[in-house]
Amino acid sequence: MTEKLTVSQRQRLVELDAQEDVLAKEFENSGQRDLFYKAIEIELAKKNKEKILSLLNEGHQPLSCEIENRLINWLTKEEGYSQVVTPIIISEAMLEKMTITSEHPLSNQVFWLDSKKCLRPMLAPNLYTLMRDLYKIAKQPVKIFEAGPCFRKETQGAQHMNEFTMLNMVELASVEEGKQMERLTQLAHSSMKAIGIEHYEIEITPSEVYGETLDIVVGDLELASGAYGPHVLDDKWGIFDTWVGIGFGIERIAMAMAEYKNIKRVGRSLSYIDGARLNV
Numbered sequence: 001m002t003e004k005l006t007v008s009q010r011q012r013l014v015e016l017d018a019q020e021d022v023l024a025k026e027f028e029n030s031g032q033r034d035l036f037y038k039a040i041e042i043e044l045a046k047k048n049k050e051k052i053l054s055l056l057n058e059g060h061q062p063l064s065c066e067i068e069n070r071l072i073n074w075l076t077k078e079e080g081y082s083q084v085v086t087p088i089i090i091s092e093a094m095l096e097k098m099t100i101t102s103e104h105p106l107s108n109q110v111f112w113l114d115s116k117k118c119l120r121p122m123l124a125p126n127l128y129t130l131m132r133d134l135y136k137i138a139k140q141p142v143k144i145f146e147a148g149p150c151f152r153k154e155t156q157g158a159q160h161m162n163e164f165t166m167l168n169m170v171e172l173a174s175v176e177e178g179k180q181m182e183r184l185t186q187l188a189h190s191s192m193k194a195i196g197i198e199h200y201e202i203e204i205t206p207s208e209v210y211g212e213t214l215d216i217v218v219g220d221l222e223l224a225s226g227a228y229g230p231h232v233l234d235d236k237w238g239i240f241d242t243w244v245g246i247g248f249g250i251e252r253i254a255m256a257m258a259e260y261k262n263i264k265r266v267g268r269s270l271s272y273i274d275g276a277r278l279n280v
């Protein structure tokens with residue numbers, strides 16, 4: 001007879017970020033199993049504690065915030081982008097203009113505050129509005145980005161959270177027609193370089209309605225999605241020039257860099273801090 005870790009032992013070790021080979025271990029009897037569990041639990045708790053101390057005494061910033069800062073520095077100091085800060089509470093009308101009406105897959109994922117207002121599931125509506133207004137004033141290419149919380153009701157897998165941080169960058173009238181995918185690809189590579197990620201894939205998907213899209217992926221994890229215009233939605237927003245944009249999931253990037261199996265380690269949390277479990 002072989003014994004495996006009990007459900008609660010397993011759960012505790014997962015919290016402490018045990019590797020797959022530890023979780024899959026088999027034992028001749030429950031006594032051996034419990035001895036192993038005790039030892040590994042102590043070892044992993046110690047590692048988590050060391051990580052917390054290193055944050056408090058040395059790093060002073062969780063990886064997710066550092067990633068956000070690296071992207072912000074790259075955009076503002078190297079790419080001529082300006083940061084914008086827009087409302088987290090948006091109107092139903094804004095969602096409708098994105099065609100997120102009841103038939104759209106995202107519509108079931110929206111957190112409504114009342115019949116007319118919701119928590120933004122994406123930054124695109126606000127950025128569409130601002131880039132149009134700024135373009136009217138400046139009459140020159142407009143490059144803006146926002147980094148902030150977005151909210152989607154998710155069925156809670158290891159890669160999704162109900163609240164997450166998106167950094168969405170967009171540039172309007174910056175490239176000539178036909179050059180959008182080239183620019184998007186260039187931005188995708190530069191962003192990964194700015195963050196310090198070397199191993200990633202770029203996946204380009206043709207879509208009849210939305211034109212080509214570009215995803216940056218690491219294994220089966222999507223870090224970011226990019227798109228470009230002219231786009232079917234542009235008219236509604238008063239946009240008539242080319243644009244390219246990418247939305248990055250900050251916690252997804254942190255998860256990939258730290259090689260965590262669950263995104264919750266790096267999300268907004270009172271149980272984890274910078275990937276380390278607090279009850280150690």
Ligand code: ATP
Pocket residue numbers: 122152154159160161162163164165166222223224225247248249250251252263
């Ligand atoms: P997925 O297909 O993985 O659910 P998506 O394509 O719906 O993601 P996008 O709308 O492209 O997501 O959003 C841009 C980025 O935001 C994604 O590439 C991902 O990194 C991140 N993201 C989206 N939804 C979530 C979520 N629920 N939790 C954490 N990050 C998310």
Ligand code: MG
Pocket residue numbers: 215222224225
């Ligand atoms: Mg996507």
